[in-house]
Amino acid sequence: MIEETFAEGKSAIHRSNPPLRTALAVIYSFTVALTNDTGALILALFFSMGLALLARLPIKALLKRLGAAAGFLLFVWLVVPWTYESDVLWSFGPVAVSAEGVNLCWRVTLKTFAILTAFTALAATMHLATLGHALHSLGVPSKLIQLLLLTYRYLFIIETEYQRLYRAAKIRNFRPSSNIHTYKTFAYLLAMMFVRASERAKRVYQAMKCRGFDGRFHTIGNYSSTVWNPILCIGVLLVSAVIAGLEFTS
Amino acid sequence: MHISEGYLSGPVLLSSAVLAIAGTAIGLKRLDYEQIAQAGMMAAVFFVAGLIHVPVGPSNAHLIMNGIIGLLMGWSAFPVILAALVLQAVFFQFGGFTTLGINTLIMAAPAVAVHYLFGPLISRPHKTGSVAAFAAAATAVAFSAVLMAASLLFTDEKFWALAGTTLVVHIPIMITEAIIAAFCIGFIKKVKPEMITGKTVTLKSSHSVIASQPQEKRSCN
Known part of the structure; x- marks a missing residue:
């Protein structure tokens, strides 16, 4: 099932202004992504962990998400040190581990975890x-926001529909393996989802018209100001500036 | 098919973001408000298709289906895929803000290319249509893999092994997707042909299949 694991909460970050938070996340993410100084990246990782603590994120769920990212990192660690051409750190018969390759892997690992944790x-x-409204108030075109919110609205329905179709296939003794029958079954299942989605979209649009949809989108979100807004703002901007500074001086 | 945060260099991230924004702008411009529900629904299907794991040999892979999105949506594939990626970022943290541009470009640019290359052939009857659908899906995945590999190489030329592995890994996925897409398009053509023949499914044509076929439309007018 699709869930918004981290969305509910009463922490300082949960209560602060969503557009501000979104803007800070963008600034901070890009700052870290463009940094190559290892010291600065270690600072970034610690600051991101601090943000995670401040948001009181459930540790288990967070680690599970970071674990998914770690899969590709593992792949990078398995490939890059042996194939990156630079000074040899140590060699083992014909296999040589490059110093620069290992450094690069460290930097990528730090960056990935720092950015994803902060995000x-x-x-x-x-x-x-809320994110949709936040992006809207930051200047993202309203058509795109409507598309995003409609996707969000119908995602769970489409997913349930998929589960239902898949259950029906399973009841008829469908066992996926690598053969044409399996691919055909998945293809028809998917095609049925496309067809039903298209039918549903028509009904939704008719319903929208009935309710007077005129292409505009009204935001009802109203966020109270908390003391955390300026603290968060100054904190993130300050750390971003320090990271950028370290990057330039290194 | 994702590049996570932290891998790519600044120039690659920024230039791909610019291209993705341009593509999205064109896609949004071509997307009427009448089609917005349709596009949102397609983005939801695209998202869910990404969760379906299909056996490929001893392992399994999740579907990408950017080829089909391209065939059905044309330039609107850009905003549709972007919306799905934002949702994936928020729900699963597959990526964050900095990689939205490159990941949109990796999946949507091939979708648009396939729309122009194979779109006209899809509505042809029988074998030609199926072969075109097969080729479209295969091309879309191959092009996406090439873009992904290129983004790694542009970041650092010494990433060649990583880029090469990315390409090789996508070959079985490409074939599987192509088979599924051929059957999928065949099914849609039988069940709801106007999704493929009629460019847009608007309210006017929604109650009759005939109305979306150009010849009949002319005689109505």
């Missing part, structure tokens, strides 16, 4: 509807 703490702590 989870700042942006994934709001419901998608």
Whole structure:
């Protein structure tokens, strides 16, 4: 099932202003992504962990999410040190581990975890509807926001529909394996989802018209100001500036 | 098919973001408000398709289906895929804000290319249509894999092994997707042909299949 694991909460970050949080997440993410200084990246990782603590993210769920990212990192660690051409750190018969390759792997690992943790703490702590409103107030075109919110609205329905179709296939003794029958079954299942989605979209649009949809989108979100807004703002901007500074001086 | 946070260099991230924004702008411009529900629904299907794991040899892979999205949506594939990626980022943290641009570009640019290359052939009857659908899905995945590998190489030329592995890994996925897409398009053509022949399914044509076929439309007017 699809869930918004981190969206509910009463922490300082959950209560602060969503558009501000979104903007800070964008600034901080790009700052870290463009940094190559290892010291600065270690600072970033610690700051991101601090944000995660401040947001009181459930540790288990967070680690599970970071674990998914770690899968590809593991792959990078398995490939890059042996194939990156630079000074040899140590060699083992014909196999040589490159010093620069290992450094690079460290930097990528630090960056991935720092950015994803901060993103989870700042942006994934709001419901998608709130994020939509936040992006809208930051200047993202309203058509795109409507598309995003409609997707969000019908995602769970489409997913349930998939589960239902898949259950029906299973009841008829469908066992997936690598053969044409399996692919055909999945293809028809998917095609049925496309067809039903298209039918549903028509009904939805008719319903929208009936309710006077005129292409505009009204935001009802109204966020009270808390003392955390300026603290969060100054904190994230300050750390971003320090990281950028370290990057330039290194 | 995702590049997570932290891998790519600044120039690659920023230039791909610019291209993705341009593509999305074109896609949004071509997307009427009448089609917005349709597009949202397609984005939801695209998202769910990404959760379906299909056996490929001894392992399994999740579907990408950017080829079909391209065939059905044209330029609107850009905003549709972007919306699905934002949802994936928020729900699963597959990526964050900095990689939205590159990941949109990796999946949506091939979708649009396939729309122009194979779109006209899809509505042809029988074998030609199926072969075109097969080729479209295969091309879309191959092009996506090439873009992904290119983004790694542009970041650092010494990433060649990583980029090469990315390409090789996508070959079985490409074939599986192509088979599924051929059957999928065949099914849609039988059940709801106007999704493929009629460019847009608007309210006017929604109650009759005939109305979306150009010849009949002319005689109505």
